Amino acid sequence: MIFPVTLIDLAGAIALLLWGAHMVQTGVQRAFGPRLRSILGGALRNRPWAFLAGVGVTALLQSSTATGLMTAGFAASGVVDLVPALAVMLGANVGTTLVVQLLSFNVAAASPALIFVGVLMFRRESSTQARDLGRVSIGLGLMLLALRQLLELMTVYEDAPSLRMLLGAVSTEPVVDVLLAAGLTWAAHSSVAVVLLVMSLAARGVVPPDAAFALVLGANLGASVNPVIEGPAGADPAARRLPLGNLLTRLLGVSLALAALHPIGRFMVTIEPDNARAVADFHTLFNLVVASAFFPFLTPYAAVLRRLLPQRIDPTDPSQPLYLDPSAKETPIVALGAAAREALRLSDVLQEMLLGASEALVKGDRKLIAQTRRRDTVIDRLDTAIKAYLTSLDPEELSAIDHRRLNEVLTFAANMEQAGDVVVRNLLPHIAKHLKRGSAFADPERAELKAMMDRLGGNLRMAASLFMTEDPRAARLLADEKIAFRETESKATMRHFETLRAGRLEDARTSALHLDLLRDIKLVNGHVVASSAYPVLERSGELLPSRRTAN
Structure with a gap:
């Protein structure tokens, strides 16, 4: 098969994966959005509860960005302190790994059943919430179907010289892998989908384990870039404390993990010979280590962010929107x-x-x-x-x-x-x-x-x-x-x-x-x-x- 057709097949499978993740996220938001926001707001009283709320809400939404936006709204309005808000983001980063862990097992056979049940709920149920849950079921089914297609594509094309040449070129330099995955995650707005794609590539040996781990690091970094770049222009600098704080924790964690990538890679391959599972475990382990390292120091870390981004005292143009993020x-x-x-x-x-x-x-x-x-x-x-x-x-x-x-x-x-x-x-x-x-x-x-x-x-x-x-x-x-x-x-x-x-x-x-x-x-x-x-x-x-x- 010629190389352009290979790319079209891959692009179609990746698009299906992204769309499935999008359907799950929007379905959960429609079904439980107000309740999730209420739960999150109620948990923002102390760091442990805030961390657990971040894990749970993000696991349902499959989007640390969505959780971050809710938390940023509470923090920007002064309803909660910056410290528990940062704890929520640490939990949100861990929460994104739970879905990846679930889908890393061989559950592709459930795809037709999930889509069938989802369509029945969406078409036949009169309840709005039931239709939204049907949307979630369809999205999960499409994600599993996309993963199976990616694995099949990798089986067919894993020996294609052109594909091997392309992926081999980007796999030789871990820094290039990080930047590539970060850019893809920023464009796709989904670290879950990018990590699942890396799992599919690693499962067929298309990319070596170290390159796969570097790509996972890039996906984690890219997920924290969106809120910083897409924040409202001219907003109070204090409103950027939370997204910037989350980005800096990811950036430091990625830098340290990248420096020790080879020994970490050997350790992960030793304890988990299955490359796909090794990628999922590395993704979870990275976020758990970063959360554990920063959690005890959130109070001084918040103080540093307040000094870096002091609240604007000068009066702003009253005709400029303050909250339209x-x-x-x-x-x-x-x-x-x-x-x-x-x-x-x-x-x-x-x-x-x-x-x-x-x-x-x-x-x-x-x-x-x-x-x-x-x-x-x-x-x-x-x-x-x-x-x-x-x-x-x-x-x-x-x-x-x-x-x-x-x-x-x-x-x-x-x-x-x-x-x-x-x-x-x-x-x-x-x-x-x-x-x-x-x-x-x-x-x-x-x-x-x-x-x-x-x-x-x-x-x-x-x-x-x-x-x-x-x-x-x-x-x-x-x-x-x-x-x-x-x-x-x-x-x-x-x-x-x-x-x-x-x-x-x-x-x-x-x-x-x-x-x-x-x-x-x-x-x-x-x-x-x-x-x-x-x-x-x-x-x-x-x-x-x-x-x-x-x-």
Whole structure:
């Protein structure tokens, strides 16, 4: 068989292996994602539990990157300390070896059964979780099928001079092997798949044991590169402590193992004559040794990382996203959580705009109007960034619950942005007109405007809280607030008409402006209510169609 066809066959088998690993990971995320995140967050209290949680969660997800993203989110928000977060990553690195250990045994015969059962669960079960578990079963079956195909290909082509020449060239230098496997792991985003590929090559003697071990070291190194390279540009350096700390532990471990590769190789071959099993055992042993070496020194190691990457003190551009990590897109539950945290920043900026508008009205300071107007640019840019981030997620990777949450985040962000537009285009111009005229509101009118602005600020805080809790009781309370704003507007309208009938033209101009301001406040409140109360009420069947458009 000609050499190009050999490469195509290998590429197809490797692609099937990668796709199987991808299906297992996404299936587990869909079925148990929120529970795994809760377990991981609860375990981040001390180092031993954090380490065990990292092992278990990663063994299920088959991705230390996914575990690292969840942990990085906790660490970046200050919920957990850096020390237990580093312990999680040590456990995650060990957890990736468990699947490799399982698949290193002769379990290829189970492939058809796993695929058959998985298809039945996916096609016939109405339960969402059962369908996700069916996806996991199909993925495992495809991985076993790919491994069997790789072994068969190696049997057919192991004596092909062209393949021997290519693999022989890259097997002579361990450093080249490390760099090659690291690059492949970075591109594939799966150290499990790369190590399984190395096992297949070693099982047929296509690569010698020392070269196979060097490739395994490269796969371990490549798995820690992704979070560092793909982290958000311009983020607080403190957010990079965890991924960089994980990379440095791997880099030091790989360097020491590479220096002692020959004696380690002889030892591994002596205790395990089966080359495939020797590769799996070396992979596990390497990560256990690195974890054991660093675990007692995590506290001083964390202190070094804090000095290397101090928290940014200088104020950043408020319009720049803080939580939209591009590398989190591979883990939908993490990406949605990041987008929700970013969306809450919109409510904070809108709160500042309302406070600025209220103070400008009370103090008569036109500079406050200009400052408040500039904050609308912050809302617009953050809203655009959130929408671009969420719409770039692969819909196929999202469960029904994920799709619902994505729509809720988009709804919240859109209403915050529209409320900001009302403040800039309606409320602030009316305040500026009031200040330009130099007219004075009567004491009852001034008190009413202040009371409604204060009430609007309270509703905005309630909406932000409801966006996270999704409590139907709070949703009903927030929705009922529209009644109070509508009644206030109706009373102000009646007073304005009475002033017109009395022929008090100067008072009528002031009352008209007062009415315009109340209507603007009511319109902002309508967007605040729609941002978080309506999605919760609609889901519970309590939202009337007429209320979706009523202001």
